[in-house]
Amino acid sequence: MYLIILCPQCSRASAAREGAKTHSCPYCGSTMRTDKAKVIARARNGREARKIVVEINARGGDIR
Numbered sequence: 001m002y003l004i005i006l007c008p009q010c011s012r013a014s015a016a017r018e019g020a021k022t023h024s025c026p027y028c029g030s031t032m033r034t035d036k037a038k039v040i041a042r043a044r045n046g047r048e049a050r051k052i053v054v055e056i057n058a059r060g061g062d063i064r
Contacts, residue, residue, distance in 0.1 A: 001017075001018040001043070001044060002046065003039050003041075004042065004043060005017070006037070006038045007025040007027065007028060007042055008038075009028050009030040010028040010030070012025065012027045012028075012057055013052075014053055015043065015050065020034065020044040022034060023037065027044060036043075036050060041056075059064070
């Protein structure tokens with residue numbers, strides 16, 4: 001399972017494995033605690049997570 005989270009620094013979405021304590025943003029390098037991160041979606045596998053992340057970032061972070 002993956003969490004789709006927003007970076008508090010650059011506001012871009014990325015995927016983190018559920019259960020991970022920290023996650024580094026692949027865009028700005030910021031490290032965040034996953035239990036404090038804003039979770040905007042969940043994915044069952046890496047392929048689904050990537051698809052969600054690409055769609056959200058293409059819309060400029062608009063999660064609607």
